[in-house]
Every structure is written in structure tokens, then in C-alpha cells.
Amino acid sequence: MKNKKIPLEPGFWTDDSITDPFELIDAFFDFHHHDGYKKVLQEMMVFTQKKEICRKEYPGQIFVLYTAFRSFLRSCYRLQFKGDQWKMKETEPVEAGAKLYLASLTIKEFQDPFSVFRNAFIEKSLDEYDFFLCETVHLALSPYIDPSGMDVMTPFFQFIKMLDAAHLLKERGIEKITTKDDR
Numbered sequence: 001m002k003n004k005k006i007p008l009e010p011g012f013w014t015d016d017s018i019t020d021p022f023e024l025i026d027a028f029f030d031f032h033h034h035d036g037y038k039k040v041l042q043e044m045m046v047f048t049q050k051k052e053i054c055r056k057e058y059p060g061q062i063f064v065l066y067t068a069f070r071s072f073l074r075s076c077y078r079l080q081f082k083g084d085q086w087k088m089k090e091t092e093p094v095e096a097g098a099k100l101y102l103a104s105l106t107i108k109e110f111q112d113p114f115s116v117f118r119n120a121f122i123e124k125s126l127d128e129y130d131f132f133l134c135e136t137v138h139l140a141l142s143p144y145i146d147p148s149g150m151d152v153m154t155p156f157f158q159f160i161k162m163l164d165a166a167h168l169l170k171e172r173g174i175e176k177i178t179t180k181d182d183r
Contacts, residue, residue: 006126008074012067021075021082022174025166028072032065034167038160040065045156047140054140066137069159070130076117076162077126079169083114089173103164104157113165120158129155 010018014027032040044062047054055062109116124132132155139146146152 006074006077008071008078009067010071013064013071014068021078022169024071024075025079025170028068028075029167029170031068034163037065037069037163041069041136041156041159041163044136044140045152048136048146048152051143051145053143059141062137062141066133069133072162072166073126073129073133073159076166077121079114079166080117080121083112083118086114086174089175104161105164105168109161109165110168113168116161116165120162123158124155129159132156132159 008018008021008024010016010024010027014024014031018024018027040062044054053059105113105116120129132152135146135150136152
């Protein structure tokens with residue numbers, strides 16, 4: 001069975017010609033700041049439990065960020081398969097003072113951010129993350145409270161971890177792992 005390549009769909013918020021997940025991560029963090037994404041995601045989560053509309057003065061901004069989040073998810077899905085081919089350029093050990101930089105990541109995840117993507121998609125499927133995002137945006141932009149009681153915390157925390165891991169990859173850079181066959 002041939003593995004179907006998941007399209008990144010960046011056209012609504014950035015250059016439509018991006019097909020490489022690493023390039024999309026760069027564009028994603030150029031489009032909006034890492035902490036800003038986390039803040040918006042947390043804000044949307046809060047508004048799923050309020051009878052108010054998130055960013056009432058400009059709710060369309062949430063929709064544009066939703067399209068960026070969706071492309072980001074698709075990029076993370078594809079990155080989970082790249083951990084054997086790429087590694088971070090800098091691999092210094094994590095010192096006690098640097099642990100704050102770990103954010104939501106464990107030390108092992110900090111050393112291998114690709115494991116965050118693999119674990120996230122073991123926990124939930126791409127379709128489940130898509131549904132989580134869509135439902136979160138829907139409820140944040142409507143005056144209704146989520147009556148379903150569905151698990152939103154697991155995909156939320158995994159999404160935050162993916163944001164931190166992707167930002168780490170962007171900040172530290174990556175390099176192709178050379179094998180005997182490549183030499």
C-alpha cells in the first residue's frame with residue numbers, strides 16, 4: 001500500500017508553493033510569534049467555555065490563525081517520519097539554568113524534538129487534531145458552551161508540545177544525517 005503524502009495547504013496564510021514541512025515551519029513562525037500562537041490557542045480554549053465570542057472586535061483573525069494551525073499540524077504529521085533522516089545542528093547537554101527553555105518538553109524531547117511529533121500522532125490521529133482545532137475555533141467564535149464533554153485537554157497539551165518542538169527545530173536548525181550510502 002502506497003503512503004499518501006498529506007498536503008500542507010499553506011495557501012490561505014502564506015506562499016501556496018511551500019511543500020516542505022521544514023519550510024512551512026519557518027513560514028509559520030515568521031507569520032506569528034511562538035508565544036503568540038500559544039496565547040491564541042489558550043485564549044480560544046477559554047472561550048469554548050464562555051458565552052462570549054473570542055476577539056469580538058475581529059473574529060476573522062481567529063479563522064486565519066486556524067488555517068495556519070491546520071497547516072502546522074499537517075507539517076508536524078509529516079515531520080514525525082523525518083526523525084531518522086535529520087537531526088538538530090546543536091546538541092549541547094541541557095544545563096540546569098536552561099531548563100526554563102524546555103517549556104512543555106522533557107529533556108529527552110528537547111534532545112529529540114521529532115519524538116514529540118511521533119508521540120502526538122500515536123496519542124491522536126491527524127483527523128482528531130483537525131476536529132479538535134475546528135471545534136475549538138467553532139466554539140470560540142460562537143456564543144455557545146461546549147456541551148459534549150469531549151477530551152480537549154489531550155490534543156491541547158500535545159499541540160502545545162508540538163509548537164515548542166517545532167520552534168526548537170527552527171531556532172537550533174537541522175542537518176541531514178549522513179549514512180555510509182550517502183558518502
